[in-house]
Amino acid sequence: MNTDTLETDVLVIGAGLAGLRAAIQIRRYGLDVIIAEKSTGRTNLSSVAGGTQGIVMNYWSLSMPRGLKALYERGVKGGAWEIMYGKDQRMEEITAVEQIPYQDELAEFGVLNPRDQKTYGPPGRVSWATTGPMYKYAQDQGAKLMKYFNITDILTVDGQCVGAVGFDVVSGDFTVVKAKAVVMATGGAGECWKRNNTPTRSTGDGHAIAYRNGVEMNMMEYESFDAWIISEKDQPQFWIPPSYARTMVNLTNANGEDFLPNYMVLGDGATLKPGDPFHIKYGTPVIDNVATIARAMANEVLEGRGDDGGVLADFSHVPEDAWTAEPKGIAGLHAMRNFEWEKKPIRMYPGALGSWGGIKISEECETNIPGLFAGGEVSYGEDLKYTLVFGVRAGRAGAEYARSVSRVELSQSQVKDKKDYLDRFSSRSKTADGNPRAIREAIQKLSMDKFGVLKTEKGLLEGLEQLDDIRRTAQERMYAEDPRELRLAFESDCMIDCQEMHAKAALMRTETRGVHNRLDHPYMDNDRWIQDIRLEKKNGQMELRTVPTRSGYVKVPEGRFPIRGLKQETA
Amino acid sequence: MLEEKVDAVVNHKKCLGRNCLHCVDSCPVEAIDWDPIEEQVSSANIQECIVCLACEEACAEDANGCLTMVGVIRKEFTASPIQDMWAGTGDVIPPKADLPGGRSDTRTSKLGF
Numbered sequence: 001m002n003t004d005t006l007e008t009d010v011l012v013i014g015a016g017l018a019g020l021r022a023a024i025q026i027r028r029y030g031l032d033v034i035i036a037e038k039s040t041g042r043t044n045l046s047s048v049a050g051g052t053q054g055i056v057m058n059y060w061s062l063s064m065p066r067g068l069k070a071l072y073e074r075g076v077k078g079g080a081w082e083i084m085y086g087k088d089q090r091m092e093e094i095t096a097v098e099q100i101p102y103q104d105e106l107a108e109f110g111v112l113n114p115r116d117q118k119t120y121g122p123p124g125r126v127s128w129a130t131t132g133p134m135y136k137y138a139q140d141q142g143a144k145l146m147k148y149f150n151i152t153d154i155l156t157v158d159g160q161c162v163g164a165v166g167f168d169v170v171s172g173d174f175t176v177v178k179a180k181a182v183v184m185a186t187g188g189a190g191e192c193w194k195r196n197n198t199p200t201r202s203t204g205d206g207h208a209i210a211y212r213n214g215v216e217m218n219m220m221e222y223e224s225f226d227a228w229i230i231s232e233k234d235q236p237q238f239w240i241p242p243s244y245a246r247t248m249v250n251l252t253n254a255n256g257e258d259f260l261p262n263y264m265v266l267g268d269g270a271t272l273k274p275g276d277p278f279h280i281k282y283g284t285p286v287i288d289n290v291a292t293i294a295r296a297m298a299n300e301v302l303e304g305r306g307d308d309g310g311v312l313a314d315f316s317h318v319p320e321d322a323w324t325a326e327p328k329g330i331a332g333l334h335a336m337r338n339f340e341w342e343k344k345p346i347r348m349y350p351g352a353l354g355s356w357g358g359i360k361i362s363e364e365c366e367t368n369i370p371g372l373f374a375g376g377e378v379s380y381g382e383d384l385k386y387t388l389v390f391g392v393r394a395g396r397a398g399a400e401y402a403r404s405v406s407r408v409e410l411s412q413s414q415v416k417d418k419k420d421y422l423d424r425f426s427s428r429s430k431t432a433d434g435n436p437r438a439i440r441e442a443i444q445k446l447s448m449d450k451f452g453v454l455k456t457e458k459g460l461l462e463g464l465e466q467l468d469d470i471r472r473t474a475q476e477r478m479y480a481e482d483p484r485e486l487r488l489a490f491e492s493d494c495m496i497d498c499q500e501m502h503a504k505a506a507l508m509r510t511e512t513r514g515v516h517n518r519l520d521h522p523y524m525d526n527d528r529w530i531q532d533i534r535l536e537k538k539n540g541q542m543e544l545r546t547v548p549t550r551s552g553y554v555k556v557p558e559g560r561f562p563i564r565g566l567k568q569e570t571a
Numbered sequence: 572m573l574e575e576k577v578d579a580v581v582n583h584k585k586c587l588g589r590n591c592l593h594c595v596d597s598c599p600v601e602a603i604d605w606d607p608i609e610e611q612v613s614s615a616n617i618q619e620c621i622v623c624l625a626c627e628e629a630c631a632e633d634a635n636g637c638l639t640m641v642g643v644i645r646k647e648f649t650a651s652p653i654q655d656m657w658a659g660t661g662d663v664i665p666p667k668a669d670l671p672g673g674r675s676d677t678r679t680s681k682l683g684f
Contacts, residue, residue: 040596122625123622124622125623125624128625200599200600237619238619334643337642
């Protein structure tokens with residue numbers, strides 16, 4: 001493995017929406033920036049299944065509130081992932097205020113119409129209409145995009161982040177990057193679950209790197225599951241993206257029952273009429289019930305009312321031209337291409353989408369390591385609006401920090417240690433149980449079984465034991481025969497850390513809130529759990545603690561609130 | 572159902588093979604992969620394809636343009652016209668402003684600026 005050394009002012013890790021936006025911001029300061037992207041940069045979550053529902057004026061969120069106060073309060077009281085009152089109110093206020101101008105600013109980067117992204121772009125890359133122009137714009141502004149460059153760790157001197165190391169996925173060359181500041185924008189960890197609608201490379205690398213270096217992590221128990229994942233043989237195990245046609249679904253269990261009213265609070269004027277668009281049928285927009293729908297689907301299956309592991313989505317009454325009226329509708333047709341959806345319902349079951357939890361950041365995207373900043377899904381928030389707002393902030397903070405510090409000499413022994421970590425995989429012999437793909441699949445299956453939509457203490461503990469076994473196997477035998485396999489091995493190694501963090505945080509939160517569902521605690525407990533769960537590696541051990549969630553002016557209702565549809569006798 | 576089967580068709584004579592793999596790396600769901608036995612790009616997992624067209628785009632832009640997706644709906648959409656964000660603001664002629672040194676300024680300005 002040859003070693004290259006690069007030097008830059010700011011290193012941005014990840015070329016998704018947050019990373020690109022951070023890089024654009026850094027370039028405005030006239031600083032050099034390298035964007036390290038472990039693949040081609042075309043298929044991050046931002047592009048493929050990005051949270052366009054986070055966009056302010058998205059049409060299908062027909063009751064999306066207007067006005068800053070309404071946006072802020074919606075974010076605090078629930079929002080798309082329904083983490084009711086469990087989010088930092090100040091961060092929500094920042095997001096409410098800043099999302100609109102930063103969204104409009106996208107037009108300056110060549111995004112055709114930031115307020116109307118539903119109408120154009122490749123069907124199966126729902127947000128490439130946004131990230132594509134930014135991908136080009138950032139480079140036109142002088143950001144150096146290095147594709148196939150897999151960052152595997154950061155470098156620190158006297159507790160300050162001074163760069164990172166990684167390898168070239170094509171040549172295998174080990175590369176050291178000296179940087180005055182590093183912005184982590186590595187996205188989420190949805191690929192840790194077998195069923196998901198995240199790209200293959202969403203393996204939580206940044207989460208793992210941060211944790212291993214003693215960075216404080218936050219909200220790791222909140223992994224969002226999207227409901228609309230196909231669960232049929234010979235169909236892509238991916239989502240049917242949001243479209244107006246999709247809102248017209250009739251969702252039933254195996255008994256033919258419309259089960260959602262058992263789980264949701266219906267809005268005024270709900271018609272409950274089959275075939276009506278969701279927001280008319282139930283009186284509440286689908287975007288405000290994403291977590292509830294996933295919970296409902298999973299619970300129907302768990303309680304024996306599923307159809308071969310899923311629920312039934314009937315689109316037979318939806319005219320084909322409703323699908324072909326927009327790109328995401330066409331994506332839905334492509335997803336169901338080998339299925340006679342016009343004649344029979346298609347089976348669906350939730351899959352992992354995005355990681356709400358991640359690196360704990362300040363309002364300025366600082367972490368507890370000076371010189372290391374984070375934005376996007378690896379830190380706070382999970383959909384497009386957070387990604388944009390905190391991508392800007394992370395870029396700004398990284399640039400200002402880089403301007404204020406001098407370059408620091410690296411510790412060569414530390415660089416050697418980081419290289420040795422990778423060489424371990426490359427030096428091992430090939431064995432059946434050391435295959436990184438097999439290890440990844442084992443983590444994914446375990447996560448779906450034990451760390452899925454609906455969790456229990458028993459399941460989480462069993463899952464952690466099994467994860468320990470996988471970790472031992474990986475530590476002793478995981479190998480890599482070439483650089484692409486090395487990327488796979490590194491990712492699988494990161495997934496182990498991610499899932500341990502997720503499971504332990506989920507074990508600690510003894511309630512149900514939004515995307516976090518505990519069957520053995522089927523209630524939202526505002527008396528006990530308006531708390532952040534923080535997580536850190538100290539003396540080689542994972543330590544968890546709680547910190548009160550930062551409040552604002554939105555008053556949190558006191559009490560314990562049963563979760564509709566979940567059995568309460570275990571409470 | 573779509574009329575033609577979705578598939579990634581590769582012109583293996585033009586394909587740069589293992590020296591490239593941009594298409595494989597651009598696929599978010601591993602629908603296409605490198606077949607080490609046949610030593611060529613394979614669409615053995617094409618049932619996983621989400622028709623994002625990233626492989627076709629990557630091949631066209633970064634490689635030899637040897638991959639084409641077939642069986643897909645290629646309807647063109649145009650963006651709705653973007654409104655002038657600053658439209659609707661009128662010109663304002665401010666009253667004489669008291670500036671340092673007794674100067675005044677009567678330049679017009681857009682409302683709000």
